[in-house]
Amino acid sequence: MSLIEEIMEKNKEVATDRYSMSVGELIAMYKDGELLLRPEYQRLFRWTPEQKSRLVESLILGIPVPSIFISQLEDGTWEIIDGLQRMSTILETTGDLLHIDGNKKSPLILTRTKYLPSLEGTSWNHEDSNLQLPNEAKLRIKRSRIDVNIVLSKSDPTSKYELFQRLNTGGTPATDQEVRNAILVMTNPGFFSWISELSTREYFKECIIMSDRALEEQFDLELITRFIVFRNLELDELTNISELGTFLTDKIVSLAEDPSFNKEENEIAFKRTFEPLARVLGDKSFKRYNAVKDTAQGAMLISIFEIIAIGMSYYLGNAENIIHDEKIIEVHKALPAERRFSLSSGQGIRASTRIPNTIGLGREMFKL
Template sequence: MEDILQQIEERRTSFKTDNYSMSIGELVNLYENDEIIIRPEYQRLFRWTHTQKVKLIESIILGIPIPSIFVYQNDDGIWELVDGLQRVSSILQFFGVLKGESPLILEATKHIPALEGIKWENEVNPEKELPSGLKLALKRAKIQLTIILNESDKRAKFEVFQRLNTGGSNASNQEIRNNIMIMINPTKFDWFNSLTSDTNFLETLSLSDRLLDEQYHMELGLRFIALSFFDFNIKKDVSDYLDDINEQILELEDAKLTDIQLNFTKTFEKLNSLLGEKSFKKYNGADFKGKFLESSFEAISTGLSKNIIKYSDSANDQDLFDKIKNLYHQEMYNNTSGSGSNAKSRIPKLVPFAIEYFR
């Protein structure tokens, strides 16, 4: 019991926060004066639909409370946005001040159909400009902020971001990992983003636009790195394991990153030249057909990665092709990847098998 209380007290003191109620007008002024930072890297992850943005503005107009915004106060007293990107960005875009974005034009809603075509300012068509009374009401509307003070543990903002977003519907697990990587080390994120944008890699996956938008390809890239260069933790769910690897990548030295990148490039260049978009589809006896299979990705990419020196020689291309084709007849593969299987139970058996199989 003493250990529990001591550990709670140690962690509790690492989070120092303050709550503050601010008008939206003040928030806009802070942004225009560079006193609140929305990291430019986040903008590429800003993916609310137009309708979602309009509904937020409608909620504020109707006086419906919106969730708190979380910011981190750095050593200079500047606030860095930790959680609330979509909400803050939508507000700033409607006010016409969001850098790199055109002003938001509202659309008709269920409760206020007259919002159709309304802008904050509209010199071309003044009848479609938000009335001055509503402008004042919006500027004066209050928004709640939770401020993570700079006396907090330096990793507090990352911990808060992950906890607030994990399990939510607005961001996939990989989007959360990407944001954490950006916050901790933008240079490492650029490296990882460049790696998972590799043409050969993307062509072997053949993913839908929806999965690409959710950055599933980046999760697969992380999964490849994790299974090829790190030990699998059987005690953790795969998502938690990938969270850990995501943070470990941030600590890697450049020489190790170069090794990973070289192996990654060779592996997917070989697969794309051999099978292209069929690389991770099941062989049905005549051809590789169907959807992308996560279990195939784990087995083939990791097995090839660990034996890439052997298969770098084009003389072994036929052998590799036959190995991939015959993978789907292997008892171990079928037993671990059938219906009802899950990655946590599959990976500890499938990956060692695949490494030996492709050897």
């Protein structure tokens, strides 16, 4: 197929339209249920109060803000693809944003901004009239206009996922996992909720001590994504990894869309992997063992997570299979001397090289 033929073919798959709409119109559509911003997305929002206040400042002063991208669903309603944080900030400012529990969030308390320092402490409907946004400011916000780019319903169903991966305009750049989470919510909200619930299990949290930043960037969910994806793949499929982030996204979305995917079996494997790890090794589960000091130390290593957690899990979906505590300790202590581990844990090793090694080694070392 020639380049021109490819262009013409793909152009049929993505149908778009574009409007300029007032903020007031978008708010009205949200309140009427015609503009969807799924409550599950709220875990993905990472804007600070200062970033939110700068957006409000831009709307008041008429400073252009980036477009938002919408997917038009079959029933004609619109779902936000890109611009989640901008639209949620607008709705939080006016007191219209619904929390995950269905109740409205309190209006945003604004902070001092570069051009409008008097915004500090104000809000849309503050009980203190001196701290309530003046009507002129409210009207300026509601009358300000935003370009809305629409992916129409006749587009290929995967178009909105592809667009979401490519679009990350303004604000705090999204991590791969944050983008992945949003795509999962679009694909199967129940699947995303399931993964999120797994991340709250105490036995899992006891094994992965992470910084506030890592938790903020959803790295706990990335570990669970790796766990689910890699334990369900055959080794020969792991040689096709060119870019790990895209590979993980494609595979987890594929599992979320698969009606035959066995969540129960994977949840059993998750529990039977992390419960004994928490009991036997705790927060040393994925740290390198030091034979001289007879303890594990240093930072958590993703290569050890792939070998131990995913290696164990491959066998533990079957309730008849047992991996004894002594075996876990034996493997953990033996890893530093394993040549394949050393080749997989250094700097600059490509995922396509490391992951087949680590996953294969884990399955080999825990083989029943």
